[in-house]
Amino acid sequence: MSNYRVFVGNRKYDITVMKDHLLVNGDPFSIDMESLNGNGLHVLRHPNRNIEAYLESSSSGCYQVQIGGEHINAEVNIGLDKEQNVEAAGDDHLQAPMPGLIIDVLVEPGDEVQEGDTLVVQEAMKMQMKLRAPRTGTVQAVHTQPGSQVEKNERLISLDSNDQ
Amino acid sequence: MSNYRVFVGNRKYDITVMKDHLLVNGDPFSIDMESLNGNGLHVLRHPNRNIEAYLESSSSGCYQVQIGGEHINAEVNIGLDKEQNVEAAGDDHLQAPMPGLIIDVLVEPGDEVQEGDTLVVQEAMKMQMKLRAPRTGTVQAVHTQPGSQVEKNERLISLDSNDQ
Amino acid sequence: MKLLIANRGEIAVRIIRACQELDIPTVAVYSEADRSALHTRYADEALPIGPTPAAESYLNMERLLEAASKTSATAVHPGYGFLSENPDFGRAVEEAGLTFIGPRPETMAELGDKLSARKAARRANLPVLPGSDIPLSQDLVLERIEPDLEYPVLVKAASGGGGRGIRLARSAEELIDVVDSAREEAKAAFGDATIYLEPLVQKARHIEVQILGDGRGKVLTFGERECSIQRRHQKLIEEAPAPDISPAERECIHQDAKRLGESLHYRSLGTVEFLRGEDGRFHFIEVNPRIQVEHPVTEMITGLDLVKEQIKLAVSGELNLAQQDIRFQGAAIEARVLAEDPEDHFLPTSGNISYLKEPGGPGIRVDSSLYQGITITADYDSLLAKVIAWGENRQAAIKRLHRALQEVQIGGLKTDVAFLRQVIDSHPYQTGNIDTSFLDQIQLSDREPEESVTRDAALAAALHIHRKRRNGNRIDRSRRDPWQQQAWREQLATR
């Protein structure tokens, strides 16, 4: 018997997997899953319905599941007792909102910036966009430079956390 | 430097793979191969042409390659000196010509059969077919029974090899 | 309406697609082998109906009706094959209070017996092949009572149809030989040992007319299809319109089909099949009382959706089309992609489809239930996918089909795709000079592949094994190994 607590958005599912059946939030549940190829496509077989689910696991326990065109993030915790630790989204850093090319970096460490000032110019596809300071503060570190290819959520600029 | 002797039908290719180039039957050759997914699709890049090749390896060194809709069997021997050993196709056994269901087995061990006698009836898809004795002889063993699902080339009946 | 589809494979997917476009909920059924099949995933509900053998699942009326009852389905579509031509099934569906999407059971029974079908055709003044309308009796001594029989002659199962239950006899001796096994086969396959004789029309073309009837005597025709490219009476390539027949001939068979449908008060979709002899004369052979595999070619030249029209008719009881709404544009050709090996007597192949690329682009339609990862077995028929090409004219459709067949990539088992291309590239096919003996006569070009192709295959195999030996599987999955990078740089440098 194994217990899993799965968070999907605001919803929480406690799932118990036993030898030949399942409990979902304590209720018995009849379902079977089969991998259709080695590339993430699965079918969930309910007693009267087959559902396609495409699974990708980004990191341990974090899944992105596509069902009926919806992209759903599911986070699995093993055992029922752990609670999810959500890190507060900080505003101490400027991150790349998408993958792309850094065109220009307008600040250096030590610069004082106002909330909304353009710190970095990034280009992706046909668009150029100005990335602005999330708050007023002092630039502590610059992690990128013009010409760099950056990934989504890559940290570009850090602000001094003592400023506020 | 590695040498491979590849047999394709009646054709023989001696291929030498070096650090950054190749020899085919002694002549330098410029080609690059890339796997496009984990499922067998490759591209062969010639200097002025890209060719799709779908590769399956059935057993060690035996490949089935699809190029331009052709199914090509290639057998790779490592090193240039080995020669291919072709086993003579025997007529001591009756094999299933395709996967399918055995409907009827008309002989038992010890039965004398004439070349062309129906030994087994097999069904696949919409067809029933009579599988006939490859030669005159005595049935030595029956390896199947009505109702069995058989694979292609599965041995169904063996004839006594002393008869001829 | 909630529709249960008593079928599998591409036709089940085809019917579900029509329902989705009509906002009709669907119920799929599946045998164990099909428990993850595409049709089960596309339908709103999916129920198991038994083990893999068709007799215990797709042919199991009781289980099908149970599934309909359990899901509160209100209608049943039988597709083609399986129970689609079985009047008992139609009757059982209707007795359960459900709508059967097909002809009335009486019609199916009348047409299912090929002898009574011939009588019906003769009554409606269709040209019926000369020959006995009566079954061959059990103890008939053939030579005695049919001394003037012309050979070759076809021995046909009265309950056969769709190319099944047909044997050819080239002489009286062969006929005697064939009669018993034909009876046996007919009994085993159709539960009815009745057989009859039919003259073989030499160099015949198979041309059929699509009809849709409202069950009260109104019948529409949707043009004809040419289906002469057959192997063992199984169609392989079909097209619409039939090439190289005169407007008068065309009009004549359309009218024949309409008249037969009217006289039967035919309901739902049906196909009236004719043979056209070398002399240009048409002969009725049978009616297929169901949707056909090759219906898409008609859809592509008319712009109509036959399955939707069939379902709408079953819902309303009224045809909402008039004959003048049915107009034709261009030409369409369907090629059946089969799990068969043309280099090995077209024996069925099986395997897991590890890579799949279906063709696309202008004028191409693909009807299939394939997906990457599907395992093909010999449990059901060998149809994998239908590739249908439309063009402004026959020549454009052929070119397009050729192009599309080049794009088909099916990794994991042998198929007939290369053979299909050879057929449509052949001179007789290109010039429309085809009859049902075409595939018996065509010589599979026994040539070896071009040298550059076998060399590339050899290189691919050698490089694959080389990398595997050097790096295990690592390099094979990497997109950026140094060897490749090096090759790239050289390509650029040596330009």
Next chain:
Amino acid sequence: MKLLIANRGEIAVRIIRACQELDIPTVAVYSEADRSALHTRYADEALPIGPTPAAESYLNMERLLEAASKTSATAVHPGYGFLSENPDFGRAVEEAGLTFIGPRPETMAELGDKLSARKAARRANLPVLPGSDIPLSQDLVLERIEPDLEYPVLVKAASGGGGRGIRLARSAEELIDVVDSAREEAKAAFGDATIYLEPLVQKARHIEVQILGDGRGKVLTFGERECSIQRRHQKLIEEAPAPDISPAERECIHQDAKRLGESLHYRSLGTVEFLRGEDGRFHFIEVNPRIQVEHPVTEMITGLDLVKEQIKLAVSGELNLAQQDIRFQGAAIEARVLAEDPEDHFLPTSGNISYLKEPGGPGIRVDSSLYQGITITADYDSLLAKVIAWGENRQAAIKRLHRALQEVQIGGLKTDVAFLRQVIDSHPYQTGNIDTSFLDQIQLSDREPEESVTRDAALAAALHIHRKRRNGNRIDRSRRDPWQQQAWREQLATR
């Protein structure tokens, strides 16, 4: 003829398909990122033309002409985007003695400058938007000389087009703010800082007319397309015919487009774009002198292959169609599948497409260059595939497109597919009540997915991790593990 395609992605594949159907050999070119792309595999020859950045490859005229010379190509097709509207490229191709499949370079230059294009349209008596035909001078103090300017106003780059180089100013203050960056952007993007002002037509519909001219004054029109579903001036969903315009309006813009083409002695394919105001008045905006992304909707309602016609015209110099050959049937809608995340401001997404299933069945066309295993990067534009649906009427086409979008499976990165479905399901879209502000106004339904869907997602994730823990990866790949078999037996037993 041997044709070099100076492009990549789906349009390169589209052009190669046309050539294959015409028996014309093709040459593909590719940047480093595209070195294994589908268009390189479909073409007869494929040559590298430089590193990944477009400026060093697909925009590099010298490399493209070298590739043409090396392969003895005799003609060049520019596709759309990249160099397709660059008169210098057309000129260089023609000076190298090759056929350029597009308008004469003079025409491209005249239409590329949006101010001279407006003058040409005015000369041909097309309704041109009121506003200055002269560029905004560098040192213009706006408030002083345009005191009666109405806001909002569009600031447009004279060398822009196709939705690029457009800024909106809602007030004089914003205008001053925008002018400088617009000039900068125009300079950077098009090498020309010239900008001009154009009144914003409120609640406008974008309707365009397809033309094909022989270069000597004969011009055919192929009907119009409605392209009002745009985000930041980039079209997302297009259809033909335009819904809900009168036959008189239709005839009027077709004649306008024809007249403009005739007066320009327009050669090859082009699109004359109009805005239709709330008042029903049409205003010329620009001509796109190339094949358009959305050309398939026109092909599907006419049954014609525009790319083939374009190439045939370039070969023979003669139009082999007459206006009366161009007839319309039904309705077609195209949806652009993009590598963009609608839940995250439509920012581009990237990743490896680990599983791919494109839709099929009746009335569906897919133009794409995807394959399982392709890596999508942010190097080029975000168009992944075009799904085009044809139906007997607009409602049938919408239903079919909806059905097809449900079938699209792209694993490995987020796309706009679910958003496309929301758009076509929306009441304004269904009723044809659309204008170019549609996408700014639509509220992405912020609802959480249905509970059964999130529960299934949770179950899938939990079962996946459970099996991985218990059996490593083994069970995940097995089709026949005991747990599944058990479940199967239970399903059967509990029916």
